[in-house]
Amino acid sequence: MNFQTVIGLEIHVELNTKTKIFCGCKNEASREPNENICPTCMGYPGSLPRLNQKVVDYALKAAMGLNCEIQRSTHMDRKHYFYPDLPKGYQITQAAKPLGINGQLYLEKAKKTVRIQRIHMEEDTAKMMHRKESTEIDYNRSGVPLIEIVTAPDISNEKELLEFLEELKNLLSFFEISDLKMEEGSLRCDLNINVVDQDRDIKTPVMEVKNLNSFKGAVKACLYEQRRLLETLETGCELTKETRGWDQKKEETKTLRKKEDSLEYQYFIEPEILPLQLSEGKVRNTASRIPELPQKKRSRFKEQYDLPDYDVRILTKNPYVADFFEQTVLVCYAPKRISNWIMTQLLSEMPRGLEGFKELPLKPKDFGKLMALMEGGKIPKKVGEKILKEIIITGENPKRVLENRNLGPITDEQEIREIVKELINKHRKALQDYQKKPGKTINFFMGKGMERTGGRLDPCKLREAIKQELLLINQQKKEE
Ligand code: ZN
Ligand code: MN
Numbered sequence: 001m002n003f004q005t006v007i008g009l010e011i012h013v014e015l016n017t018k019t020k021i022f023c024g025c026k027n028e029a030s031r032e033p034n035e036n037i038c039p040t041c042m043g044y045p046g047s048l049p050r051l052n053q054k055v056v057d058y059a060l061k062a063a064m065g066l067n068c069e070i071q072r073s074t075h076m077d078r079k080h081y082f083y084p085d086l087p088k089g090y091q092i093t094q095a096a097k098p099l100g101i102n103g104q105l106y107l108e109k110a111k112k113t114v115r116i117q118r119i120h121m122e123e124d125t126a127k128m129m130h131r132k133e134s135t136e137i138d139y140n141r142s143g144v145p146l147i148e149i150v151t152a153p154d155i156s157n158e159k160e161l162l163e164f165l166e167e168l169k170n171l172l173s174f175f176e177i178s179d180l181k182m183e184e185g186s187l188r189c190d191l192n193i194n195v196v197d198q199d200r201d202i203k204t205p206v207m208e209v210k211n212l213n214s215f216k217g218a219v220k221a222c223l224y225e226q227r228r229l230l231e232t233l234e235t236g237c238e239l240t241k242e243t244r245g246w247d248q249k250k251e252e253t254k255t256l257r258k259k260e261d262s263l264e265y266q267y268f269i270e271p272e273i274l275p276l277q278l279s280e281g282k283v284r285n286t287a288s289r290i291p292e293l294p295q296k297k298r299s300r301f302k303e304q305y306d307l308p309d310y311d312v313r314i315l316t317k318n319p320y321v322a323d324f325f326e327q328t329v330l331v332c333y334a335p336k337r338i339s340n341w342i343m344t345q346l347l348s349e350m351p352r353g354l355e356g357f358k359e360l361p362l363k364p365k366d367f368g369k370l371m372a373l374m375e376g377g378k379i380p381k382k383v384g385e386k387i388l389k390e391i392i393i394t395g396e397n398p399k400r401v402l403e404n405r406n407l408g409p410i411t412d413e414q415e416i417r418e419i420v421k422e423l424i425n426k427h428r429k430a431l432q433d434y435q436k437k438p439g440k441t442i443n444f445f446m447g448k449g450m451e452r453t454g455g456r457l458d459p460c461k462l463r464e465a466i467k468q469e470l471l472l473i474n475q476q477k478k479e480e
Pocket of ligand 2: 012122148
């Protein structure tokens, strides 16, 4: 069978404004349920919503980053449905005139453009927690600002799906408008998927898959649903349009709602919020403050620092790591070495991975000084690693650590000679091979010397000392 999979996405992004979208309640993770609430976000009759202008700013940035046309004259709508997590009985959203339309995001690996149909602003609902015998509702999330991004059905497989999600997250991270944590629900994605049999020209109905809370989950759900739809195409079984949920534990999708109970939302213009008029000046001003975005940054990094694609991808994953890299390079011009250290030594010490660059105590200026110490041959790599382990937590100046901790290099030839003698005495057995394989023996003692001193020995001087000492022993043997 010659088939094609067709995937479109709906993505909800929680914005990290200080306050909620229609009231002054704090928009932040709270330990206590129902702490950040007021009559407006509880949906009490008579309370009046006011649109938070920061939400408009943030949504505008995202829409521009995704190359959308901006609808300067727009409004909010009511979307009616009843659910316990929605106290008003309707959600305030944008239906008829979304803020952004006709955008696009290019996928470099798939070499394909995914069209963005729309971006709009709306409020989040409360959070329901299902216990054994009851359901509890936390209204802290009620009224948290969201943007919803809807793509055209331009994605054809799980690889493109993953690339799109990564690219979108990467892009949005440069606007700093959201935490973008899928596990914590600040980035949520629904999949619309169907399969087309191109030979017989038939297609399955579209399935909507919800509850995806990781990129991995989204890929697995996509593959699962693709297989399920293909099977039904082959067996000719009748399907109807469904909303399905991804069960992360069982790794399968299951029916949540069938098309028959699809909702009629009865949209109308929200009468309590004035229509939105964005001045040309505001739009232009926002456009002028759009930062350099990942795709452009990647090609610049590649060219300017002569780095491989792999490095460039990691160094541009978010604005914090990109800035950290560039500021370090300003202090010590060794781009590839710095890139290597960021990707290995630095990342391995950071529990939150690349996210951690946002609040790293170590400043690029000091990391650069450490790099310069190594570049200039003042300290070996091993010592650099030791210093890094300290300053990554304390944010101290690496030069001071070097002076205070006795970590400096051992360059005194007499001292090195003593160390070598001691090592040879300790490992007499290693001398047996010396005649046949002198290089191997020398390397063996090189290793031991570095091990013993934590890499503080000057390698050239060490090699020289070992050679001389071995020569001496050999001569003594011959004389005997
Ligand atoms: Zn409130
Ligand atoms: Mn929505």
